Amino acid sequence: MTTENLKIIKLEVKDVRFPTSLEAHGSDAMHTSPDYSCAYVILKTGKGTEGHGLTFTCGRGTEIVVKAIHSLSHLVVGQVAFEIFKDFAGFWRSITSETQMRWLGPEKGVIHLAAGAIINALWDLWAKLLNKPLWRLLVDMDPEQLVSTIDFRYITDVITKEEAIQILKNQQSKKEERIAKLTAKGYPAYTTQVGWLGYSNDTILELCQKYLELGFTAFKVKVGENLQNDINRLKLVRNAIGYDKQLMVDANQVWDVEQAIEWVKKLSEFKLHWIEEPTSPDDILGHAAISKALRPLGIGVATGEVCSNRVMFKQFLQADAMQFCQIDAARLGGVNEILSVYLMAHKLGVKVCPHAGGVGLCEMVQHLQMWDYVSVSGTMKGRVIEYVDQQHEHFLHPTFVKDACYQVPKAAGYSVTFLPETIEKYEYPSGSEWERMFSQGLFHDPRKVLKRMSSA
Ligand SMILES: C[C@H](O)[C@@H](O)CC(=O)C(=O)O
Numbered sequence: 400m401t402t403e404n405l406k407i408i409k410l411e412v413k414d415v416r417f418p419t420s421l422e423a424h425g426s427d428a429m430h431t432s433p434d435y436s437c438a439y440v441i442l443k444t445g446k447g448t449e450g451h452g453l454t455f456t457c458g459r460g461t462e463i464v465v466k467a468i469h470s471l472s473h474l475v476v477g478q479v480a481f482e483i484f485k486d487f488a489g490f491w492r493s494i495t496s497e498t499q500m501r502w503l504g505p506e507k508g509v510i511h512l513a514a515g516a517i518i519n520a521l522w523d524l525w526a527k528l529l530n531k532p533l534w535r536l537l538v539d540m541d542p543e544q545l546v547s548t549i550d551f552r553y554i555t556d557v558i559t560k561e562e563a564i565q566i567l568k569n570q571q572s573k574k575e576e577r578i579a580k581l582t583a584k585g586y587p588a589y590t591t592q593v594g595w596l597g598y599s600n601d602t603i604l605e606l607c608q609k610y611l612e613l614g615f616t617a618f619k620v621k622v623g624e625n626l627q628n629d630i631n632r633l634k635l636v637r638n639a640i641g642y643d644k645q646l647m648v649d650a651n652q653v654w655d656v657e658q659a660i661e662w663v664k665k666l667s668e669f670k671l672h673w674i675e676e677p678t679s680p681d682d683i684l685g686h687a688a689i690s691k692a693l694r695p696l697g698i699g700v701a702t703g704e705v706c707s708n709r710v711m712f713k714q715f716l717q718a719d720a721m722q723f724c725q726i727d728a729a730r731l732g733g734v735n736e737i738l739s740v741y742l743m744a745h746k747l748g749v750k751v752c753p754h755a756g757g758v759g760l761c762e763m764v765q766h767l768q769m770w771d772y773v774s775v776s777g778t779m780k781g782r783v784i785e786y787v788d789q790q791h792e793h794f795l796h797p798t799f800v801k802d803a804c805y806q807v808p809k810a811a812g813y814s815v816t817f818l819p820e821t822i823e824k825y826e827y828p829s830g831s832e833w834e835r836m837f838s839q840g841l842f843h844d845p846r847k848v849l850k851r852m853s854s855a
């Protein structure tokens with residue numbers, strides 16, 4: 400394998416959407432009708448190996464992320480893959496701090512989602528080139544090499560490179576034992592599938608039964624649209640699952656701070672483990688106030704699925720504003736930045752329970768959480784990975800959950816390579832399934848709207 404033919408010669412990006420809004424899959428108090436979607440990056444090398452990465456979106460607007468990825472593509476095309484990996488932190492900074500593009504963020508919003516998709520594709524490529532699943536690539540790196548992928552700018556007041564290396568070194572001796580345990584049992588999961596906001600009571604009951612039978616002991620339900628509906632729904636769920644199971648609720652950012660405290664207090668009789676995203680995802684002090692008010696009730700605050708970057712996470716962790724840190728594999732600027740959040744969370748004693756409600760998120764976060772268990776925290780205690788049973792069938796190597804535990808991924812890469820037929824059917828708007836749905840009047844064809852506008 401010569402380095403020359405490991406040049407990245409092409410970046411393709413696709414807008415892939417699934418019509419989940421038709422049956423309210425994925426719905427919550429804020430996102431009442433999401434079409435689970437993603438901007439999907441394919442990096443091609445001269446040797447033929449491809450890297451695949453994605454960032455999750457809720458439907459409309461994916462074309463904007465796709466555009467942003469095109470605008471960043473010149474930074475990666477023409478580069479030699481192993482040269483990037485040799486100084487991955489440097490490359491990460493070059494893409495997240497590009498002198499003109501950074502004005503669109505910096506390190507937040509569309510431009511950071513775009514960087515995340517490219518960076519995720521690079522990690523997938525690296526793992527595939529070394530023929531390892533991503534978690535194993537991370538676990539096998541020596542501490543210095545792993546830490547060399549992280550850009551520590553803005554976080555050295557909480558964690559330095561040297562401290563990060565020391566954290567990893569402290570866990571080295573137990574690695575093999577933990578890998579064996581992980582391989583035998585897997586990593587515990589909780590399900591959100593029972594509780595999407597648009598589901599009927601009958602569907603909720605049916606799904607509670609299904610996931611109990613599958614061995615799940617932790618459930619999450621959407622709340623926040625109407626207090627009485629929340630009470631009725633939580634009664635229904637508690638009756639179905641009993642009080643010995645863990646129950647979490649997720650408001651997806653709908654409340655003001657005081658309102659969140661009052662609302663959740665009224666739901667506390669249902670023995671809630673955490674309240675997720677009670678208020679604006681940017682309101683660190685608001686989350687701290689909510690955490691303080693709910694602590695006596697035994698309810699923690701979980702957040703992070705739309706937390707913009709490592710700096711925001713740093714402050715959430717410093718301010719005791721999150722008791723459960725929900726990293727999202729497609730929200731931050733890819734694996735490099737997420738590693739820094741895990742290390743800060745470990746240092747500040749906060750449990751990471753990744754967010755996975757979205758396309759390909761279960762597939763990705765399992766790798767990160769497994770690395771955390773083996774190399775960082777050394778424990779699964781009090782930690783769970785979200786499991787949402789949607790769109791797995793579209794991936795070449797989908798997540799496999801057995802006895803309510805994620806089983807270790809075995810295939811090389813980061814697990815988000817789509818099947819070719821998925822692209823053929825769900826690329827938006829030209830995929831065959833979208834053409835069918837437009838012709839049946841289930842969705843408006845955006846091309847017709849544009850045509851009408853141009854001829855008006
Ligand atoms: C729009 C998404 O489905 C969101 O509701 C997911 C989420 O909040 C979660 O999984 O948690």
Ligand SMILES: [Mg+2]
Pocket residue numbers: 649651675676704754756
């Ligand atoms: Mg959530």
